[in-house]
Amino acid sequence: MKINSGTIILFLALLVGSGALYAQERFYFRNGNTFPHRIVEANDKEIKFLEPKGDATIRRGIDRENVVVAFNAHGLFIVIKDLSADPETSRKSLEKFYNATGPSTDLLIKSTPIEVIPATIRMENDAINYLTEDNKPASINKNDLVAIIYQDGRHLLLKDPEEAENLLTAAADKVLKYSKPASKRNNAPPTKVVTAPQPVPEKTKQPVLSEQEYKEYRQKSITKVEQFSDYLQVIVDRSFSMNERDLAIKNALQLFLPETQIEVSSKNRKGVTKLPLEMYLKRLKMLPYGNVQIKWSQIEYVSELKQEQDGNYYGTIVGNQTFTGYGEKNQNILYSDITKKSVRVKLEAYQKEIDGQSKTNWTVLLGNIGVVADE
Known part of the structure; x- marks a missing residue:
């Protein structure tokens, strides 16, 4: 079942845009709006997500190209353009992504150059005062950041999703270094989840204009x-x-x-x-x-x-x-x-x-x- 685009716009108008703190499963549209739901599958044209309706859960689909990034409840993210277009592969990748745990420290994702800074945030306004891994005080302006991932699972996207898309892709592997080990109840080994486990895109030769x-x-x-x-x-x-x-x-x-x-x-x-x-x-x-x-x-x-x-x-x-x-x-x-x-x-x-x-x-x-x- 596919949602009418007009319905999406009206519904999203009621939601808080990017720049708000979230500690739940959520995905971001290219225009900055968000949906607080879980993506379960993708193909080359659509992504499918689950929407609670009373006691039931409805499976819906929307155009893939309109969605940029999804966050899980622990602050980890997956960039949609890096997600496989094969439904079965994407389903498995998303399952691992939503089961993964977040970082054991606050993470500041700097935009230029791309850098992931492990931190213990002490004070947060236009600038963020924090302690480094060496327990030394430091500060950074929020304008220099793409996003913040908090130890408690919240996240804060500080750039428009469209602008953040490639920056988050570049930061993905760096973020994974700080994710917590999997729970002992989970027999599966820790899995890289920020980008889908598929053939690395950069190995595919990209067409270039003459x-x-x-x-x-x-x-x-x-x-x-x-x-x-x-x-x-x-x-x-x-x-x-x-x-x-x-x-x-x-x-x-x-x-x-x-x-x-x-x-x-x-x-x-x-x-x-x-x-x-x-x-x-x-x-x-x-x-x-x-x-x-x-x-x-x-x-x-x-x-x-x-x-x-x-x-x-x-x-x-x-x-x-x-x-x-x-x-x-x-x-x-x-x-x-x-x-x-x-x-x-x-x-x-x-x-x-x-x-x-x-x-x-x-x-x-x-x-x-x-x-x-x-x-």
Whole structure:
């Protein structure tokens, strides 16, 4: 049984986001939301988890690509992209993971460079005061950490799950060094559980873009942002029918990763608001102006495409969005602003069969949209 994405969003809105302390089984979505349940199986498209319903437990499924990491009740974690896509293998790995015990000390996971610091935490605010293994006092700023694993089983994720994903993968083996031995009642030997026991991913040769492919996909990414700008104009233009504007919303969403969020700002209020992209597009369609014009210009890369540990390429594009809201018959400008926005870009490889031969192709997907500056 698969959960409707709208149901997930509504339910997750009631939960505390990342940055809260947890001491229970929990997994994190790419957009920062969480579910307090146990994952029991995975394939290449879905993960399956158990949800208590009264006296019963229901087995549900959600898209795998939307989930980043799971923690067990003792603070250990498993990164979902490192979990086998074979259902039986993933089931066994997850069983060992949830049965494993946590560290015998507090662990501070530093982001740059990746380092796992065993500690006894004494005081915790914006900075953490702690004792080292040698019983010497030390301090570290929370901004320098990816996560904290506490001796009592709690954990604290300090970066957005999407940002933390590769950092946690890199820290996995280091965390395992500090996990407690298995209970005597458990006949199985201690098992590495932070990443799934499967062939090491880095041994598999990752596809790499040629120089020509790099140029082509770099341009495709910019073209996708331009397409998004075109769809925005259709969505707000009342000369198009409602069906045409709804189709533009659907087509715009297909340019992006699932669960994409967008930051919006206004001259009429302070600060930035973050919204699910679909909600933002639907609100645009209903704006109370006689007419609206939205146009992106000066679209360019500010952070070039770069291959990361997962084999995908990531980059950031920026552009200036000009928004103008008119009164009836376009006679008066009621509101206007120019906002510099950033768009996260992901380039992901996939295999395609052509004449019986497997060929590597790449797909371009846009990610979260942020506000860089207002004018």
